[in-house]
Amino acid sequence: MLNLANIESAARDVLGQSSYDYYASGAADELTLRWNVERLQELRLRPRVLRDVSTLDTSVELLGRRHALPLLLAPTANHRLAHPLAEIATARGASLSGVGMVLSNGSNTAIREVAVALGSAQALWFQLYVQPDRALTRDIIWHAEAGGAEALVITVDSPVDGSRNRQARSGWRLPEGTGHPNYLGRKQRRSVVNLEEVRPLKCTWEDLEWMKGTTRLPMLLKGILNPDDAELALRHGADGVIVSNHGGRVLDTVPAAIDALPAVVERVAGRAPVIFDSGIRRGSDVLKALACGARAALVGRPYLYGLAVGGAEGVEHVIRILRQELRLAMALTGCRAVGDLDRSFLW
Amino acid sequence: MLNLANIESAARDVLGQSSYDYYASGAADELTLRWNVERLQELRLRPRVLRDVSTLDTSVELLGRRHALPLLLAPTANHRLAHPLAEIATARGASLSGVGMVLSNGSNTAIREVAVALGSAQALWFQLYVQPDRALTRDIIWHAEAGGAEALVITVDSPVDGSRNRQARSGWRLPEGTGHPNYLGRKQRRSVVNLEEVRPLKCTWEDLEWMKGTTRLPMLLKGILNPDDAELALRHGADGVIVSNHGGRVLDTVPAAIDALPAVVERVAGRAPVIFDSGIRRGSDVLKALACGARAALVGRPYLYGLAVGGAEGVEHVIRILRQELRLAMALTGCRAVGDLDRSFLW
Amino acid sequence: MLNLANIESAARDVLGQSSYDYYASGAADELTLRWNVERLQELRLRPRVLRDVSTLDTSVELLGRRHALPLLLAPTANHRLAHPLAEIATARGASLSGVGMVLSNGSNTAIREVAVALGSAQALWFQLYVQPDRALTRDIIWHAEAGGAEALVITVDSPVDGSRNRQARSGWRLPEGTGHPNYLGRKQRRSVVNLEEVRPLKCTWEDLEWMKGTTRLPMLLKGILNPDDAELALRHGADGVIVSNHGGRVLDTVPAAIDALPAVVERVAGRAPVIFDSGIRRGSDVLKALACGARAALVGRPYLYGLAVGGAEGVEHVIRILRQELRLAMALTGCRAVGDLDRSFLW
């Protein structure tokens, strides 16, 4: 298990094809899914030699907290598919690894329990969707606040569910009895997507402003690729922007997230942190995203594979590999601190 | 049957190799056939978030009629190969789907019967070739008018038949008893293409002008890639232009149709509708073609595969998938109405 | 046998691996061999419609003779490997096809016999190398003149033999008793190329000038890629230039011949005909080479495969396919006469 590809292979066996496909698949022809990884690989690093890299500082400040690594666990749903302890195991893995965790609204564990398992040394953020049911949204936000969330991550790229043909073909269904306690026993209004009908939710900047008014927690918007949307996000009160194409799961043939990052960074121009998501498979990818202007990166599928293979220790193993690879890339590009990263570290 | 690729696979089994090759093959090395699809895939969509996309308007106005979708069934010959009810089944499928149909002169069903099956809610256009036998051409046009055609689609890209090596290798022949009633019992003069001789038909802009004089129906020219030809088309009275390379079936190594579209749109400059044909395999491809300036798109092979697999319902299934995918792409690019599409929806 | 690829496959079986490899292989990693074909494929044709293409003129004037097709058989050695009648069969095939033939100095048949088989209706050119043995060179030239050659093709790209790893690996050797009568029973001085030594022949522009002085025949230089060499060729009296990389057989990773053609055409600027060689596999490739400024094209390996499969008729079949495909490409790009071809026929 030397790299994340090894761990994914092992996880495929553990998970079975159907759950593996649920995690692994992307929208339609999975072109964006592939581009996410390839375009990061194609970015060339610019090495430096004979700099003193005997100490390496990988820490970043994010929303008032110092993180030992420029990495958080991305929000992903239904960890029970990967491990019986579900998000509890994930949170323990995050805790062991020293990284924060973004808990999905679609998790199988109540935020309070996750907060306990994670401990207070690591950041806990809570992800939810912009959606039109304001009463439920407000209750979820208050519940998340009470449960220990330090920040809200609002996913804005999915007024409709993406069409993941591979997942659908494998006939995946949520196993009986897999609950979503962070919906508070209520049902989120869902968009309708089937062959008869595609009825997107009505979710607009006004909903976001309203959400902003319900809480004092900082709010980050996840799913921004278009710099015009980044601008609007800041104008509507977002405290940060997460450049992401949802791991290629929503709309196929949008650009690789790394191709969208520089223009968003330029538009945001330091007014708020920009976080990168979608495609990280090597520690050097983290360095590349930061060199393109991200403050930190989220990693999603890889830790799910670690979780499937080894529970909390599996999650920790994934983060350890990424940390090792990041530190190697820092040493070999002459980067003493991730805060120094900029385009000059790329070829 | 989640996407058109699934349906094509199923159709291959139903049709048998020889008929499948007749539909599927392209000219020579099939490079243009492949480029048609690849170049559409490579166009990147530009997403928008938090726009109100709860209602989506996919309708377009075309030749004085409002179409529920920016899609029509492309003219293709010999539907009897795919289904015993031939074009009757296709027309019923179009009717169920709410899309118009372009009947091929080489259909196995008389236009009158097709018109009945299609009903008056959908547009019926009739396709024929520019060809030098004026008496026959005139009779066909009048017959089409009388049969219910609302527009004529004149295919101009084939003064000679293309050389489809794959089709020829598979030894395809039209089955005995497959008639072409829309030739009125007469024989169209054909170009001669064999190893001894390549004798193209003499078909010129004068023939087109003459055809124009025989009818009041609007005439669209199909098979334009070169913007200079688009200009000539308008000057000679065409009411619209269909950018197409005949699905890669005529001349190999002409550009992908989508690569030719923008320059034609620019030259036509709004004087007439530009319709796109060749390579649509996803609803997002329709959105891309419209973002490049097309008013609507034709889809060909995919509905033939649907017809083979499920008759009218198969055709409807294909259109339903395309509609679903188009609406998804609209919702996720923040496009409320297809009429709003322009290059800003592409990366 | 619908295209040249089919014929190559069939020839592979007829020839056996070793002789096939002798014909088919290129230098080193065979990258240029592959690029020759790929770069021609990637050139996009620009179609035109509704032009009168009912008559197509494929003829070109070359060195004072009108050729029915812009094609000649390229000089290739040792036709006896492909057919017992060797170059006699080839010449009969050329005669049946109405194309000229460039006889290789390394042919297995005396030029006089080839001239008889070819007849006077087709051009017979004779190919030899620039080499330092002037007495032999002069005798060969006079022998070729007397034997009926109308022009000399001087191959200038091989002061050393290329290193064809595939051919060497297959252990190819010239069969016993395969003679080279056009060397007049003498031995051409050869470059030495083996692992101990690489001793190129000394062949310079002075040798060429001297050759020029021995004959009144027009002289074309074959193997020019560099426009500076094209300029020198004209200054030293060449009557034409053949852009060629020897079918990728001499130096690997030189550019595809089609990539070198435009700059040579520009430098020559109409002062002499430029002929294209290396990579023609479709009639549309001939059109592309002419659109890039060549007056005509040579075709090599394909006719050898035709010769192997069917003797004279096989050669004729190859040319017939190329003619058919060229005429199709002309009709569909609106090209009435190959003399009209220029860059406007390419995308």
Add this chain to the structure above:
Amino acid sequence: MLNLANIESAARDVLGQSSYDYYASGAADELTLRWNVERLQELRLRPRVLRDVSTLDTSVELLGRRHALPLLLAPTANHRLAHPLAEIATARGASLSGVGMVLSNGSNTAIREVAVALGSAQALWFQLYVQPDRALTRDIIWHAEAGGAEALVITVDSPVDGSRNRQARSGWRLPEGTGHPNYLGRKQRRSVVNLEEVRPLKCTWEDLEWMKGTTRLPMLLKGILNPDDAELALRHGADGVIVSNHGGRVLDTVPAAIDALPAVVERVAGRAPVIFDSGIRRGSDVLKALACGARAALVGRPYLYGLAVGGAEGVEHVIRILRQELRLAMALTGCRAVGDLDRSFLW
């Protein structure tokens, strides 16, 4: 055994998978490893014809010595894996081939014995790492001087070991009893790289200056890709720069070495020789590197494969192939002397 690829195949069988992987593997996903070769292949040669290439001068002057070829054996560790005589066999091969040798600090043979086997006709350089243990470094340098080294090659690209996943997966370990006598029985301080920790050595330009003060031998810095580092190298007293990415073994997704060469050459601007390393697999690659401004090239893995297959004669065979291919490429690009090479020899 016609080319280096053949020899590599044969060596794979001789070495066994684990030792083969130790030599062959690159860092992480081995992208840079692949790019090193591909980018050299993609550089197009620009041929010339009818130049007098009957004599070819492949010699270059380097550090006051004339080398018959612009090639040296790159420093590589642990030749005993490939051959029982280890570096003795390598040195004999170099001697037979007429090329110099860069002995690795990690060799299994004392420099004195290597010097004897190599003889005085060929250059012997000694490679070591910049590392913080100054006493050991000084002793190694003095030992190398005394042992016959004419120059020191200081590898600067590895303050940490690269992470070679393939090698790690194959479970490679240095066989028992494989000694490193040039460490003088002491242990070099190593960087720590494992999943728990990545602790790079502290090696800076000051260490280099200090090393410079310990010896009168010329010092070349190996592992420079960044032109800014080349500038610093000269300012800190380097007598030459070796552009190298360590054969893709240290940091994946740094550019192919050949892509980094031109900017380094431009920056160095003739103040010191620039030598090329990483990716040479054909003699034409040597020509390309020199055309990009390198004075000479190092070749690494290929001679190890020769050593495995045939000992000293195997090494000689590899160099002989490279020489033959270099001379062929010179003859066919009209290059009489490698000293004449510049960008005009590339397309």
